[in-house]
Amino acid sequence: MIIVFDSKYVQFGSFIAVKMKINKAYKFRIYPNKIQCEILEKHFGCARFIYNYFLRQRIDFYENNQSSEKKSLTYHDNALAATQLKNNPDYEWLKEVNSQSLQMSLKYLDAAYRNFFNRKAKFPSFKKKHNRQSFCVPQHFSLKGNVLNIPKCPGIRIVLHRQIVGVMRSVTISKTPSGKYFASLLCELDIPEPVFAGNQIGLHYGIKSFITDSSGISVESPKHLGKSEKRLKRLQRRLSCKQKESKSRRKAGKRFARLHEKIANRRRDFLNKTSKQLVSDNQAIYIENLAVSDMAKNHLIAKSILDSGWNMFVNMLKYKGKWYGCRIIEIDRYFPSSKRCHVCGYINESLTFKDRSWQCPECNTNNDRELNAAINILTFGRTGTVQTILPSLDGTRTQVENVLDSLKPETPSESSIQDECPRS
Numbered sequence: 001m002i003i004v005f006d007s008k009y010v011q012f013g014s015f016i017a018v019k020m021k022i023n024k025a026y027k028f029r030i031y032p033n034k035i036q037c038e039i040l041e042k043h044f045g046c047a048r049f050i051y052n053y054f055l056r057q058r059i060d061f062y063e064n065n066q067s068s069e070k071k072s073l074t075y076h077d078n079a080l081a082a083t084q085l086k087n088n089p090d091y092e093w094l095k096e097v098n099s100q101s102l103q104m105s106l107k108y109l110d111a112a113y114r115n116f117f118n119r120k121a122k123f124p125s126f127k128k129k130h131n132r133q134s135f136c137v138p139q140h141f142s143l144k145g146n147v148l149n150i151p152k153c154p155g156i157r158i159v160l161h162r163q164i165v166g167v168m169r170s171v172t173i174s175k176t177p178s179g180k181y182f183a184s185l186l187c188e189l190d191i192p193e194p195v196f197a198g199n200q201i202g203l204h205y206g207i208k209s210f211i212t213d214s215s216g217i218s219v220e221s222p223k224h225l226g227k228s229e230k231r232l233k234r235l236q237r238r239l240s241c242k243q244k245e246s247k248s249r250r251k252a253g254k255r256f257a258r259l260h261e262k263i264a265n266r267r268r269d270f271l272n273k274t275s276k277q278l279v280s281d282n283q284a285i286y287i288e289n290l291a292v293s294d295m296a297k298n299h300l301i302a303k304s305i306l307d308s309g310w311n312m313f314v315n316m317l318k319y320k321g322k323w324y325g326c327r328i329i330e331i332d333r334y335f336p337s338s339k340r341c342h343v344c345g346y347i348n349e350s351l352t353f354k355d356r357s358w359q360c361p362e363c364n365t366n367n368d369r370e371l372n373a374a375i376n377i378l379t380f381g382r383t384g385t386v387q388t389i390l391p392s393l394d395g396t397r398t399q400v401e402n403v404l405d406s407l408k409p410e411t412p413s414e415s416s417i418q419d420e421c422p423r424s
């Protein structure tokens with residue numbers, strides 16, 4: 001058989017598949033020497049300055065031009081003004097760094113504004129010196145062996161702990177509050193268009209176990225923060241009693257930042273592995289569309305919710321799902337997944353947060369809280385409807401109501417209801 005290659009296909013191992021372009025970032029630790037550190041610091045500082053300077057300009061412009069036709073500044077306005085700024089003798093030091101990195105700062109500012117207007121993010125905030133620092137190099141960088149070359153700062157030692165696949169598009173240099181430097185290489189690569197195969201599962205997000213799926217498998221919560229919390233508290237106490245601007249305070253701050261970083265790394269690693277496993281094994285995953293910020297307001301569960309990084313996990317599921325062939329479908333957050341008996345549809349209104357399991361008064365099923373919820377999520381996700389039995393107010397008999405009809409824009413077909421609940 002003759003296979004005609006064209007740009008639509010990609011060879012992947014021994015087989016050929018329709019290809020798809022994705023962006024993937026590879027992050028490596030870098031070890032700049034003393035002189036290189038100084039140059040990088042200059043870049044961080046200038047990138048931060050440009051971002052903050054033009055954020056201030058944009059805010060002022062908006063406030064002063066409420067009644068005029070042009071209310072806000074664009075990227076091009078900013079870029080033009082930045083060039084003029086560099087020619088101002090007071091800001092001549094901006095010329096010492098790679099000009100493209102400064103342009104990227106403006107692009108990030110523009111993107112932050114667009115995200116805000118598209119309701120994807122909060123209003124952009126000013127960048128602070130003691131937070132994570134970064135700047136982007138969009139062009140003229142190279143990687144030769146264990147050496148990374150960027151404009152104005154060639155020859156940085158880099159530790160490549162994994163193979164890079166794809167064409168490098170940009171590199172972002174960053175520094176953590178604990179003082180470590182990293183280079184994140186953004187690559188564009190072709191991967192075979194995913195094949196959707198495997199199971200469909202419902203995922204319930206719990207507090208006791210991190211997730212439980214509808215087949216009964218649960219992944220325990222790693223509780224990273226909990227374990228290190230005592231140590232973190234001790235370090236924070238030590239930090240707060242140190243004198244401001246002192247050397248010992250800086251030292252204690254670094255120690256605190258290092259522990260924080262460690263916890264975050266462990267969490268990200270756990271989430272990466274768990275999400276990869278799930279999207280590889282399944283072709284569709286139904287999850288609850290949780291409002292984490294709302295749930296975190298409940299102080300009893302807030303810490304464990306924020307600790308387990310649910311938002312980050314859902315994001316990972318979504319992008320990895322695209323790569324490995326798994327659809328992630330969110331269902332309405334007001335669906336009573338825990339309260340509904342998955343066998344008969346009875347709604348247990350008296351279920352409290354502490355109940356780990358409950359017996360259904362209608363069909364006598366012993367429902368494990370998390371597994372029951374996961375099965376309900378799968379059922380609701382697949383069919384878009386479930387039959388529900390609500391307990392009547394006087395407690396004598398139950399009434400059958402399809403309460404969830406109102407959640408869906410279209411009325412479900414008769415057959416799908418009957419498929420789901422033969423009792424009706």
Ligand SMILES: [Zn+2]
Pocket residue numbers: 341342343344345346360361362363364365
């Ligand atoms: Zn039941």
